[in-house]
Structures are given as structure tokens and as C-alpha cells.
Amino acid sequence: MQPDQVEALREAAEEGVEFDGLEAQRDGDGYRLAVPGREWTGLTAAAFDDAAREVPAHVTNWDFWAHAAPTHAARRAFLRWLEGADERDVPARYEALADGVARAWGQLRITVSLGDDGHRRYDLRHEADAGEAVDGLDAFHDPLDAREIVKFDERERYRPLKTAPSLRTGWAFPDLDAAALVEALGFVYPATVENWHREREGELDVSHWRDTAERQTGIYDIVDELEPEAVDRIAATCCVDSQCLKRREWDYDEDHELDAERGEGEFPCREPCSLVVAAARKWTKLEREESRTYEFDLTPSEKEQLEDIVDAVADGRVDEVREADVYEGANRYRARYLREKLFDEEGRLCGVPTEE
Numbered sequence: 500m501q502p503d504q505v506e507a508l509r510e511a512a513e514e515g516v517e518f519d520g521l522e523a524q525r526d527g528d529g530y531r532l533a534v535p536g537r538e539w540t541g542l543t544a545a546a547f548d549d550a551a552r553e554v555p556a557h558v559t560n561w562d563f564w565a566h567a568a569p570t571h572a573a574r575r576a577f578l579r580w581l582e583g584a585d586e587r588d589v590p591a592r593y594e595a596l597a598d599g600v601a602r603a604w605g606q607l608r609i610t611v612s613l614g615d616d617g618h619r620r621y622d623l624r625h626e627a628d629a630g631e632a633v634d635g636l637d638a639f640h641d642p643l644d645a646r647e648i649v650k651f652d653e654r655e656r657y658r659p660l661k662t663a664p665s666l667r668t669g670w671a672f673p674d675l676d677a678a679a680l681v682e683a684l685g686f687v688y689p690a691t692v693e694n695w696h697r698e699r700e701g702e703l704d705v706s707h708w709r710d711t712a713e714r715q716t717g718i719y720d721i722v723d724e725l726e727p728e729a730v731d732r733i734a735a736t737c738c739v740d741s742q743c744l745k746r747r748e749w750d751y752d753e754d755h756e757l758d759a760e761r762g763e764g765e766f767p768c769r770e771p772c773s774l775v776v777a778a779a780r781k782w783t784k785l786e787r788e789e790s791r792t793y794e795f796d797l798t799p800s801e802k803e804q805l806e807d808i809v810d811a812v813a814d815g816r817v818d819e820v821r822e823a824d825v826y827e828g829a830n831r832y833r834a835r836y837l838r839e840k841l842f843d844e845e846g847r848l849c850g851v852p853t854e855e
């Protein structure tokens with residue numbers, strides 16, 4: 500604990516302090532200091548300082564939250580949630596923080612620990628790197644660097660959806676202060692802290708599909724044509740945990756819940772995102788088409804292979820299918836063989852024209 504932290508508390512006692520179990524005031528009888536289970540009254544300034552030095556955890560905890568932590572309500576609530584401030588009193592919290600308190604946030608792992616002056620330090624990294632020494636990772640210190648880290652996935656493919664579970668591994672911000680941590684988080688998962696906080700406060704302003712679709716203009720104004728069943732398919736396609744870490748809170752409209760799984764994410768999704776709306780434009784056009792009856796001659800294995808290929812593409816497993824594994828329907832050689840056998844020179848399945 501620093502001498503100026505005691506001095507700052509004594510000065511604040513003039514106005515009165517009540518925070519996380521710490522109480523400090525000055526009245527006609529002198530200073531008063533209290534923490535759960537202990538109380539000093541009628542203190543001179545010097546005696547107040549001596550008493551404060553006996554409860555360093557409470558003093559430095561107050562100093563951190565009064566002078567170092569962000570004042571923004573959502574960020575503050577998030578930082579308190581990170582260290583379990585509502586679950587543990589100050590001594591228990593400090594005991595836990597001495598070893599580091601870790602929480603998951605999407606694919607991130609955030610570990611809070613204590614600096615010498617009780618001010619918190621934060622380690623931010625991919626959850627898969629939880630046990631890695633910092634020396635084995637690329638270490639960053641400027642929150643702005645997070646913008647580059649999240650741009651591409653492990654295979655250098657652009658990540659259009661920041662909350663997709665495709666965050667690359669191998670990096671860490673090992674020593675951020677509170678403001679830098681929330682800034683970095685804003686680049687990794689934009690607005691998630693704010694929406695998480697709104698939801699906790701009962702103030703999440705959900706915009707359901709129908710409202711969002713009706714607000715679209717220009718090339719996207721067609722998406723309000725989609726029937727609820729198609730919107731359900733979109734949510735099942737894009738918004739489940741395997742595709743996005745937000746927990747979907749929007750539905751078709753207030754009276755019409757979608758059947759698709761909402762996800763288990765810590766942070767909510769309050770409205771269909773731009774990626775979903777853009778994809779919905781294509782689906783709107785596709786849904787306009789009428790079904791037709793085509794006739795194809797396939798062996799049972801060929802039918803199953805086509806199903807395997809669609810599954811593998813939809814689940815993003817194509818790259819996992821090894822060239823030697825010809826028992827997999829989505830194996831490249833199997834697919835090439837099928838194309839050789841079933842497609843004509845114009846690329847039509849079984850030579851059947853799409854249009855009559």
C-alpha cells in the first residue's frame with residue numbers, strides 16, 4: 500500500500516466513504532474508520548492513518564475503484580463481475596486475486612490479479628492458451644493491436660463476424676490496466692460489454708427480425724418478405740454457438756419465438772447483425788423460387804455421398820477430410836469420381852437441365 504492511498508482516504512473521509520464494507524468519516528469527535536468486524540472512532544489524523552494501514556486490502560480496494568477503474572457504468576460492472584466482487588468480500592477477493600481470478604468471455608480468458616498498490620492487472624488471451632507461459636506467446640501491450648489479431652483466423656481467412664468462434668490463438672496481452680482491458684475487448688468483441696450490462700439492468704433494447712427487416716432500405720429492403728420458417732432457418736444457420744458466440748435474444752417478432760437454439764453465450768445479441776441481413780437477401784431471392792420435380796438416377800451410396808458433402812461443407816469440415824480417407828463421402832477423390840460419373844460436360848447433375 501502507498502502512503503498517498505492512506506492520505507487520499509483520509510481526505511475523502513471529510514465527505515464520507517462507504518464502499519465494499521469500508522466506512523470512513525470525519526465528524527465532531529474526529530475520524531471514524533470501520534470495516535466488517537472492526538471499528539475505530541474518535542481518531543486523530545495520525546491515528547486514522549495508523550488504523551488504515553491495518554486494513555490495507557480495504558484501502559487499496561477503495562483506491563482502485565475510486566481512482567483507477569473506469570467510471571463508465573457498464574465497464575465498471577464488467578470489471579467487478581470479472582473479479583467476483585458481488586460474490587466475495589474484500590479479504591476473500593484479495594486472497595483469490597493473489598492467485599489470479601479467471602473468467603471466460605467468448606473465446607477469451609481474462610485473468611485478474613493484484614499489482615503492488617492493489618490496482619488490478621489483467622491478462623487477456625485465447626482460452627486455448629490458458630496454460631501457456633507468456634514467453635511462448637506473442638505478447639502485446641497496446642490495446643489497439645487487438646484490431647489486427649482479430650482480423651484473420653488461424654488460416655489467415657478474413658473474419659467478417661467478430662463474434663464467430665474462430666479467434667486465432669498464440670497471443671496475449673499479459674499486463675493491461677483496467678481501461679486498456681476494456682478497450683482491447685471492444686476490438687475483439689465490439690459492444691458485448693455494453694449489451695451484457697444493459698441486459699443485466701433489464702434495459703436490453705431488442706430489435707426483432709420483423710422490425711429490423713422493415714427498417715432495411717436499398718438492396719436489402721426485400722428481406723422483410725421472408726416467412727417466419729425461413730427466418731428460423733437463418734437463425735439455425737448463423738446464430739447457433741458453432742457459428743456465433745452471442746446468445747440470440749431476438750425472435751421473428753415479439754409474439755413469435757423462433758425454434759432455433761439461442762446459444763449459451765455470456766453476452767446477448769440484440770438484433771440481426773449486418774452479416775445475417777446480407778445473407779438473408781440471398782435467401783429471400785432463393786425462397787422466391789418455386790420447387791420443381793427433377794428426376795435423377797443415383798445409387799444409394801451416391802445419394803448418401805451428396806448428403807455427406809453438404810454436411811461437410813455446412814459444418815466447415817472439408818479441410819479435415821484427408822485425401823487418403825476414401826471412406827468419407829466428402830473426400831476430394833470421391834467427389835471428383837462422382838463428378839466424373841454423374842455430371843455431363845456442362846456440369847449438370849445426371850445431364851438433367853435446370854431449366855426445361
Ligand code: SF4
Pocket residue numbers: 660662737738742743744745746747768769770771772773774775
Ligand atoms: S444475428 Fe446471429 S450471427 Fe449475427 S451477431 Fe447475432 S447471434 Fe451472431
